[in-house]
Each structure stands twice: as structure tokens, then as C-alpha cells.
């Protein structure tokens with residue numbers, strides 16, 4: 001754990017990482033994806049959900065599948081699915097305080113859009129605390145876990161992967177981070193898809209609460 005006080009670049013996934021997966025934020029996005037598919041292709045919501053999940057598992061994101069198989073305009077999709085009301089999501093003062101104490105560089109690395117990143121971080125009260133964000137458009141719509149967006153992230157922010165850590169709720173998204181030399185940290189959760197690779201050797205740390213984890217490192221750094 002002490003080695004983490006040497007980390008110079010903190011990279012955070014957004015959804016179900018910077019806020020708990022117990023909240024219903026992502027299920028709002030999920031529902032919007034189903035209605036997008038349903039409206040666009042004139043199928044009922046059950047069929048739409050099936051297509052959505054099929055593409056998610058096969059292509060990494062539903063959007064990737066829609067682009068490849070159905071020629072969907074990615075910007076239209078992103079605008080639609082991220083237009084969600086999350087005004088009920090409480091501020092996370094604990095997370096805010098611990099992020100402020102990290103004086104090293106902090107980035108968000110998401111398969112969502114910049115609009116979504118801004119919406120969520122504002123609502124949590126942690127906007128303005130990051131040095132940058134990398135979204136699905138920065139990755140030319142190629143999502144994690146494909147290696148390309150990781151390489152582009154490193155390039156965009158000129159990070160040294162050997163001094164970086166990625167924190168993620170989807171275990172498999174840590175594999176390429178590790179291959180590129182980063183430390184990896186999995187946020188434990190019970191989502192079957194997110195935990196299915198949780199016992200893989202490319203995971204360095206497993207945590208169950210992000211602000212408490214950051215607090216531990218912040219305390220260690222003081223000594």
C-alpha cells in the first residue's frame with residue numbers, strides 16, 4: 001500500500017466508480033439506451049434491451065455495436081442516453097475531501113461522454129478537482145477494454161504509466177492498464193459482468209469503498 005504514495009497519476013473510471021453502483025445513476029443511462037434502440041429500430045423495449053446487451057458484451061459498449069451493425073450516429077446516441085436527471089444524487093463530501101488531498105494529477109477515463117462526466121461530477125460536488133478527462137470521443141469511439149483508448153489516454157495527458165494507477169469497477173477493464181505498466185485497483189461489486197475477471201493476476205488492489213481507500217493513502221503520505 002505504501003507504494004501508492006508514489007503514484008503521480010491517478011486515473012478514475014466514472015460510472016459505478018466515482019459514485020456507488022448501488023445508486024441508480026447508471027440504470028438511468030441503461031434505460032435511455034433501451035428507449036433509443038426501441039425508437040430508432042421500432043422494436044419493443046424487451047427486444048431493444050436484448051440488442052443493447054448483446055452489443056455491450058460483444059463490442060465493449062452498446063454504442064460500438066450500434067455503430068458497427070446499424071450505422072448509428074454516435075453523437076446522436078450519446079446526447080440521447082446521457083440526458084438524464086440525476087438531481088437526486090447526493091453530494092459526496094468525503095470523496096471530495098480526499099480528492100482534494102491528492103496533489104498529484106487526477107484524471108477521469110470513461111466510456112461515456114464529456115457531457116455525462118460533467119453532469120455526474122457536478123452533481124457529486126467533485127467537478128473542478130480533476131486535471132482532465134478522457135471520454136469515448138477522445139478514444140474515437142473505441143471503448144475500454146480495447147487497448148487503443150488506454151494508449152491514447154497516456155498520450156493525451158503525457159502520463160508515465162509506471163507511475164499511474166487505474167481504479168475501475170469492471171475488472172476486465174484493468175487488463176490493458178496493467179499490460180501498459182499501470183497499477184490496477186478493482187472496486188468490488190456484485191455485478192456479474194463487472195466481477196467476472198476479479199481473480200485475474202492483473203489486479204493489484206481490491207477495495208470496497210473509494211473514499212476510504214483514498215483516505216488511507218492520504219494518511220500514509222503524511223508519514
Ligand SMILES: [Mg+2]
Pocket residue numbers: 013014015016017168169170
Ligand atoms: Mg464503470
